[in-house]
Amino acid sequence: MPKCKKCDNAVSKVYDCEHTEFEEYCEGCYTELHYYLTEPESN
Ligand SMILES: [Zn+2]
Numbered sequence: 820m821p822k823c824k825k826c827d828n829a830v831s832k833v834y835d836c837e838h839t840e841f842e843e844y845c846e847g848c849y850t851e852l853h854y855y856l857t858e859p860e861s862n
Pocket residue numbers: 823824825826827828844845846847848849
């Protein structure tokens with residue numbers, strides 16, 4: 820099973836993109852990363 824680069828958990832499915840520097844992240848870490856990336860500025 821692939822391992823998440825960030826949390827080191829072995830998971831059945833991993834995700835990567837330019838934001839993870841094309842390292843494999845689990846769904847949780849991947850979602851969390853994009854949550855912060857896409858969070859709109861508060862006013
Ligand atoms: Zn992870």
